[in-house]
Amino acid sequence: NAGVTQTPKFRVLKTGQSMTLLCAQDMNHEYMYWYRQDPGMGLRLIHYSVGEGTTAKGEVPDGYNVSRLKKQNFLLGLESAAPSQTSVYFCASSYDENTEAFFGQGTRLTVV
Amino acid sequence: QKEVEQDPGPLSVPEGAIVSLNCTYSNSAFQYFMWYRQYSRKGPELLMYTYSSGNKEDGRFTAQVDKSSKYISLFIRDSQPSDSATYLCAMKKVTSYDKVIFGPGTSLSVIP
Numbered sequence: 001n002a003g004v005t006q007t008p009k010f011r012v013l014k015t016g017q018s019m020t021l022l023c024a025q026d027m028n029h030e031y032m033y034w035y036r037q038d039p040g041m042g043l044r045l046i047h048y049s050v051g052e053g054t055t056a057k058g059e060v061p062d063g064y065n066v067s068r069l070k071k072q073n074f075l076l077g078l079e080s081a082a083p084s085q086t087s088v089y090f091c092a093s094s095y096d097e098n099t100e101a102f103f104g105q106g107t108r109l110t111v112v
Numbered sequence: 113q114k115e116v117e118q119d120p121g122p123l124s125v126p127e128g129a130i131v132s133l134n135c136t137y138s139n140s141a142f143q144y145f146m147w148y149r150q151y152s153r154k155g156p157e158l159l160m161y162t163y164s165s166g167n168k169e170d171g172r173f174t175a176q177v178d179k180s181s182k183y184i185s186l187f188i189r190d191s192q193p194s195d196s197a198t199y200l201c202a203m204k205k206v207t208s209y210d211k212v213i214f215g216p217g218t219s220l221s222v223i224p
Contacts, residue, residue: 103155
């Protein structure tokens with residue numbers, strides 16, 4: 001049982017480049033989330049989805065876009081990367097908003 | 113003032129010690145309280161989940177919520193080197209559109 005899988009695990013981008021982070025879950029969860037984790041800041045919600053075809057903004061959505069075309073996948077896009085987007089990105093999924101969230105192993109992104 | 117405050121540590125204790133990890137919060141509307149454990153370079157995993165005030169025990173772990181003081185605690189008895197990790201508190205209001213707010217985490221090292 002893979003749970004939540006993030007691709008890639010590491011990436012270095014130049015300022016202005018674009019990339020897509022992929023999250024896949026095999027637990028048939030409706031809810032999926034993208035967080036970023038920075039030192040001293042905790043996990044901050046970027047975007048989330050409550051079901052296939054839906055997306056919504058979280059606490060820090062600027063500079064990111066998301067898509068949920070299939071229930072099992074949640075994509076996070078950076079159209080024009082900035083050094084301020086250097087962070088560790090975590091995807092998570094849950095059955096509903098009040099049940100346990102399962103996290104992926106994280107993607108370490110550095111923007112130079 | 114951040115909604116959820118947590119002493120970042122690092123906290124270093126000898127094996128077998130009782131560990132107390134704490135969070136304070138400012139919003140009295142929080143009703144769900146969680147503790148996540150995050151090993152180095154891994155995603156967070158849920159450790160304890162409580163609703164409203166009171167205590168909850170699970171093996172060596174006890175979660176305590178004091179809503180009157182806006183203070184939550186996680187106690188670890190007979191601490192083990194395998195407990196070395198970062199512990200994140202998290203909390204949520206009852207309404208479905210409010211998402212989970214995470215504390216910045218406390219780094220714990222249990223020395224053999």
